[in-house]
Amino acid sequence: MKIRNTSRKAQKVRHVGPRAEKVSVAEVAEALGAERVGEAGRGGGPLALFALRQELASRLRSTGGRRRLAGTTRRQKIPLGEMDWLVLEYMASRLRGEGGRPTASQVASTLLRRALGEHLRAFAGQVPQRLREPPLLLWLFAEAVRRSRPFADEADARRQLLAAARAQADAGEISDETLRKLSEADDELPQAYEQARATVQLPPEQAAEEHLL
Numbered sequence: 001m002k003i004r005n006t007s008r009k010a011q012k013v014r015h016v017g018p019r020a021e022k023v024s025v026a027e028v029a030e031a032l033g034a035e036r037v038g039e040a041g042r043g044g045g046p047l048a049l050f051a052l053r054q055e056l057a058s059r060l061r062s063t064g065g066r067r068r069l070a071g072t073t074r075r076q077k078i079p080l081g082e083m084d085w086l087v088l089e090y091m092a093s094r095l096r097g098e099g100g101r102p103t104a105s106q107v108a109s110t111l112l113r114r115a116l117g118e119h120l121r122a123f124a125g126q127v128p129q130r131l132r133e134p135p136l137l138l139w140l141f142a143e144a145v146r147r148s149r150p151f152a153d154e155a156d157a158r159r160q161l162l163a164a165a166r167a168q169a170d171a172g173e174i175s176d177e178t179l180r181k182l183s184e185a186d187d188e189l190p191q192a193y194e195q196a197r198a199t200v201q202l203p204p205e206q207a208a209e210e211h212l213l
Contacts, residue, residue: 053095056110059175060100069106070175078108113138123199127192130185135178139165144196157190 059070080088088104095102102110117134120141124132131140143161151157162183169179182189 049091049094052091052107052110056095056102056106057100058177059110060102060106068172069102069109070172072109080108123196126195126199128185128188130181131188131192133181135174136181136185139174139178139182140192140196141200143193144200147197150194150197151190154190157193158186161189161193162186 056069060068085104088108092102092104092107095107114134116138120134120137123141124137127137127140131137143164151160165174165179165182168174169176185192
């Protein structure tokens with residue numbers, strides 16, 4: 001037996017009072033004591049540039065002469081087009097400020113590291129949340145490529161991986177911040193490392209199919 005509702009339909013509720021006035025961006029900025037610096041358009045803008053400047057400022061270290069980019073130990077020749085280099089020089093000039101005077105090469109190095117981190121984003125879902133930042137993902141993959149044998153057990157994995165990270169931090173290959181985060185996630189390092197090791201051992205075509213590389 002069907003049950004039918006025979007009561008009258010509820011009437012729509014309509015607001016007949018005065019419409020609230022829109023609050024402008026300028027009013028919000030004044031109330032918060034903020035300053036408008038620009039608008040972020042498609043493909044990046046002031047916010048993206050600010051993040052890049054902050055990253056460069058945190059990685060540039062003084063070594064007595066020109067400031068060196070922390071985590072860079074190799075000097076590789078990478079082919080670039082004339083337009084690529086002009087854009088990098090322009091970005092370097094825009095990024096100069098209190099954080100230092102980055103060169104076009106240092107900007108290129110930072111952008112390349114970011115791109116590599118994005119490349120590993122699909123793999124990020126397989127590791128614990130604390131290890132999903134691009135520098136940590138890159139470190140896990142580099143260790144998986146560098147090592148040719150598995151560890152005896154999880155305790156051995158934690159000990160050797162952290163020892164390697166400390167040595168790399170002392171040599172300037174990774175930042176102190178990266179070392180700190182790896183140390184805080186030491187209980188999760190063995191499993192994350194095994195995930196990276198299993199990924200780098202896949203044939204290239206299989207890795208591509210699984211969107212890991």
